[in-house]
Amino acid sequence: MSTQTLTRPESPRIESNGKRASKRDGGFASKFTVNGLLILGSAYMVVPVLWLVFASTKNTADLYGTSAFSFGDFSLVDNIVNVAKQDGGVFFRWMANSVIYAGFGAVVGGLIAVMAGYAFDKFQFRWKDSLFGVVLVGVLIPNTATVLPMYMLASQVGLTNTMWAILIPVMCNPFGVYLARVYSAGYIPNETLEAARVDGAGPVRTFFSIGLPMIMPGFVTIGLFQFVGVWNNFMLPLVMLQNQQLMPVSVGISIWQGYAVPLPDFVPMVITGSMLSIVPLLAAFIMLQRFWKSGMTAGSVK
Structure with missing residues (x-):
């Protein structure tokens, strides 16, 4: 009686190993691509800020005579003093104006946006979808396209060259x-x-007592986006305002930049003022990061 030894064919194992190898190669390629894009995006955002920090420590001679990413003779304090003294300290008036404009837009504008979004979500009324479609159209229209119409409207009611010309929009x-x-x-x-309705709470009380506290992370996120958008707004105050005492810091620095063409000594002040202008934005992100991180994940898990 003869015995036969059965052997497992090798080809499936080779094919399986090939598939596993291809999967590993594909996973490595995808991770490399994603991480490479993230590194490029981070460098695109971080490198200009780093250059701003290095350049703010230099005087006019060091700006043009040293490497871009090297410290100067640490003239940062002198540059800040020069910024504070220029035109009677108007820079800090510009900073205060930006805080007023951006803070008002973040709190009041954010609250109005939250109330409107809450109404679109929870209430049933006529033409609800059509009105929300109009809101979506407003999202698609760039802000620069609305500057001239708003200027014409503001000039009709005498609001140009006033703070209300910035606060209302x-x-x-x-x-x-x-x-x-x-x-x-x-x-x-x-x-x-x-x-809440069964307990006798009306719509307004329900929103402020229950809805707003529950949606607070979203409110903070919307307010933070609005704060950054208003702080960086340039075209609207440039068109609406002529009085330098009412201008935000974005327009004020652009005025100094115009002075820097014939007067190179203005260049360190422009750079230092630009660095100081991003400090409130960094502070807002650091203090509110706990809220806006949770707000960004709203609705992702049901």
Whole structure:
């Protein structure tokens, strides 16, 4: 009686190993591509800020005579003093104006956006979808395209060259309304609002007592986006304002930059002023990062 030894064919194993190897190669390639794009994006955002930090420590001679990413003779204090003394300290008036404009837009404009998004999400009314479509159209229109119409309207009512010419437009934020509707759907259960109605709470009380506290991470996120957008706004105050005492820091630095063409000594002040102008933005992100990080994940997990 003869015995036969059965052997397992090798070709499937080779094919399986090949598939596994291809999967590993594909995973490495995808990770390399994603990480490479992230590194490039981070460098695109971080490198200009690093250059600003290095350049703010230099005087006029060092700016043009040393490497871009090297410290100068640490003239940062002198540059800050020169910025503070220029034109009677108008730079800090520009900073205060930017804080007023951006803070008003973040708090009031953000609250209006949250209220509108909450209404679009929780209330049923006529032409609801059509009106929300109008909001989405407002998201698609760039802000620069609305500057001239707003200037014409402001000139008709005598608001040009006043702070209200900046404060009133920043109260409208179509993108914030869109985000607020998403946050409302993700954070506020309909059952909670129904329980509040059963207890006798009206729509306004329900929103401020229940809806707003529950949507607070979204409110902070919208307010932060609005703060950054208003702080960096350039075209609207440039067109609306002629009085330098009312200008934000973005327009004020551009005026100094114009002076720097015939007067090179203005270049260190422009760079130092630009560095100082980003400090409030960094402070806002650091202090509010706990809220806006949680707000960015709204609705991602049901």
